[in-house]
Amino acid sequence: MQRAVNPQTGEVLFLVNNQWVPPSQTATNPETGQSAYLVNNEWQIVDPIKKPEEPGFLERVTGFTSGQLAEAASPDLRRVADIGIGITQGIYTGVRGITDLFGADNPVSQVLNTSQEALSRLLSAQAEGNLQRMAEISKEAEDKGTLDQLFAGLKAIGAAPTETISQAFGTVIPLIAGGAIANLAKMGITGTGLTAGQTVGTQAAIGAGMGAGMAKGQIYEVVKEELIKEGVDERVAEERAMEAQSYGGQNLDQILLAGGLGAAASIGPLEKILTKLVIGQPIKQASQNIVRNMVQSGLVEAVPEAIQGAQEQVAKNLALQREGMDVPTFRGVVTQATIEGIAGGALGAGVGAVSAKTPPETPPPAEPTVTEPGAEPGSGATVTPVTVSEPGVTPPVTPEPPVSPESISFDITNIDTQILKEWNSLDENIKNRYRDKSLRENFKRK
Numbered sequence: 001m002q003r004a005v006n007p008q009t010g011e012v013l014f015l016v017n018n019q020w021v022p023p024s025q026t027a028t029n030p031e032t033g034q035s036a037y038l039v040n041n042e043w044q045i046v047d048p049i050k051k052p053e054e055p056g057f058l059e060r061v062t063g064f065t066s067g068q069l070a071e072a073a074s075p076d077l078r079r080v081a082d083i084g085i086g087i088t089q090g091i092y093t094g095v096r097g098i099t100d101l102f103g104a105d106n107p108v109s110q111v112l113n114t115s116q117e118a119l120s121r122l123l124s125a126q127a128e129g130n131l132q133r134m135a136e137i138s139k140e141a142e143d144k145g146t147l148d149q150l151f152a153g154l155k156a157i158g159a160a161p162t163e164t165i166s167q168a169f170g171t172v173i174p175l176i177a178g179g180a181i182a183n184l185a186k187m188g189i190t191g192t193g194l195t196a197g198q199t200v201g202t203q204a205a206i207g208a209g210m211g212a213g214m215a216k217g218q219i220y221e222v223v224k225e226e227l228i229k230e231g232v233d234e235r236v237a238e239e240r241a242m243e244a245q246s247y248g249g250q251n252l253d254q255i256l257l258a259g260g261l262g263a264a265a266s267i268g269p270l271e272k273i274l275t276k277l278v279i280g281q282p283i284k285q286a287s288q289n290i291v292r293n294m295v296q297s298g299l300v301e302a303v304p305e306a307i308q309g310a311q312e313q314v315a316k317n318l319a320l321q322r323e324g325m326d327v328p329t330f331r332g333v334v335t336q337a338t339i340e341g342i343a344g345g346a347l348g349a350g351v352g353a354v355s356a357k358t359p360p361e362t363p364p365p366a367e368p369t370v371t372e373p374g375a376e377p378g379s380g381a382t383v384t385p386v387t388v389s390e391p392g393v394t395p396p397v398t399p400e401p402p403v404s405p406e407s408i409s410f411d412i413t414n415i416d417t418q419i420l421k422e423w424n425s426l427d428e429n430i431k432n433r434y435r436d437k438s439l440r441e442n443f444k445r446k
Contacts, residue, residue, distance in 0.1 A: 001044055003037075012046075014039045030229045078124040083166045085119050085127075090170015092116050097214035098174065098206070104220035104245045130160035138339070142332035153338025168305075168343040171210075172274070175266050178206040179275040193279060203271055204263040211262015211308065215255045218312060219319045220245040226320055240323065250322045254315035261311055265304040269297040270344070273351045293352035301348025306341030310334070 002015040013020040016039060023037035023044070035046045096112040123131075134156045141152030157164050182202045183194045194202065224241035228234055243249050276282070313336040320327040 001039065003044070003046070012037060014044065016040050028231075030231060079126070081122070082124055082127040083162060085122055086163050086166030087170040087173070089116050089119050090167040091173050092119075092170075093167070093214070094171040094174040094210055096217065097210040097212075100213035100217040100220075100245075101209050104217045104242070109217065127160075127163055131163055134160040134164070138332060138335050141335055143328065146334050149332070149334035150338055153335040154342070156335065157339045157342050164339065164343050165346050168340070169347055172270060172347070174210065175203050175206050175271050176275050176278055179203050179271075180278045183279045193281075196276075196281065199275055199279070199281070200267050200272070203266045203275065207266025207271075208259040208263035211265070212255050212259035214262075215251075215258035215312065215315050216245040218316055219251055219254070222316045223319055223323055226325060227323065230325070244319050244323065251315065251319050254311070254318060257311060258308075258315060261304065261308045265308050265344075268301045268304060268344075268348065270301050270347050270351050273354065277354075290353050294349040295352070297352030298345040298349035302341045302345030305344030306337040309340030310337035312336065 004013050004015075004020065005011070006013065011022060013022055014037065021039065023039045025038035027036040028034070029036070033047075037044045037046065092112045092115055096109050099106060099108040099112070120128075137152050137156040137159060141149050144152070179194070179199050179202050183199065186198075187193050220241045223244045224237050227237035227240060232240075244251055245255075247255070310333045313331070313333045314329060317327050317329050317331050317333075321329070
């Protein structure tokens with residue numbers, strides 16, 4: 001059946017018996033975007049009109065679409081590129097979380113979202129399949145019991161381990177970059193870098209902002225998406241989603257909680273060690289045992305990440321409940337916590353191994369010393385420091401004071417042959433000074 005659209009009013013008309021008539025009823029499929037028009041007691045299905053996509057950054061620079069570049073790469077190179085793409089997507093996610101503090105879906109956030117979508121088209125077919133399988137596993141288990149969700153989380157991250165961990169690592173980079181930039185800024189102002197405490201405080205502040213912003217963005221997206229599925233007009237759904245993520249809305253408690261958990265998760269061993277490596281601060285070596293360090297750092301990193309992942313899912317579920325939808329509070333919570341906990345633990349274990357291999361700081365060498373003549377090591381005798389001169393430079397010589405006769409005493413019972421000869425060679429007047437018994441009891445040179 002032929003149809004036409006009035007360009008002025010947007011009204012759709014159908015040709016029936018050589019006459020253009022409007023449909024008596026319309027409907028829309030929220031999943032496919034198709035429109036249905038009831039004309040002459042028959043439903044006419046119309047596919048949505050796709051707008052031509054604007055050329056992305058890569059296409060403007062290289063002249064090739066992202067899909068064409070992906071097809072041209074070799075399989076091995078594409079698998080390596082998948083890791084870099086995952087890290088970059090994680091960076092975009094972290095930065096987008098910070099920008100969403102000023103309102104979800106703001107212009108900067110939209111640009112970052114578009115960039116992430118473009119990067120997704122660069123993924124290899126294997127990576128796309130892994131991520132799709134991971135999403136399917138999580139979706140199937142979201143309304144099941146705790147153990148089923150736990151096993152689903154293990155199975156899900158097993159389906160896409162490289163993709164998940166690389167994206168998780170990417171979200172840490174904005175924290176590290178923030179600490180490094182703050183360190184450089186302080187050096188430029190005061191001449192000294194951040195202390196360890198100041199570095200932790202800076203990263204905690206960034207983590208809090210990132211956590212709160214990511215919660216706002218996720219609440220906006222899930223509310224808008226589910227409202228459209230419920231048949232709500234897209235414009236109305238967007239307005240309600242913006243209200244749901246606002247600071248004056250019903251979900252402020254979850255946004256603040258996400259900020260607090262983000263601050264706690266941002267000061268773990270992963271962020272501390274990598275930031276210290278970047279800005280040149282010494283790393284405190286917990287243990288030279290690599291396995292012990294990996295386990296400790298992995299657990300310390302995994303626990304807050306798992307809690308943060310669980311809270312993110314709870315926040316989305318509560319946001320939907322507050323929009324009047326029948327959604328279980330803990331839908332998919334255990335699965336999400338398992339995935340994020342394992343990803344964080346893997347990264348923490350990695351930096352734990354690095355810190356175990358990092359040699360501890362070497363203390364400055366002790367000043368060379370010599371002991372007084374005749375003193376035994378460890379006897380507590382006075383130690384005289386020795387100045388070591390540069391090659392070719394004659395050190396200053398301090399003349400010894402002249403030895404007076406009064407500084408010499410003798411022990412007659414312990415006189416050896418050489419000393420006896422020296423005694424006999426002394427002038428008789430000098431000898432007379434030592435005739436007193438108290439002087440003859442000790443014979444040693446002071």
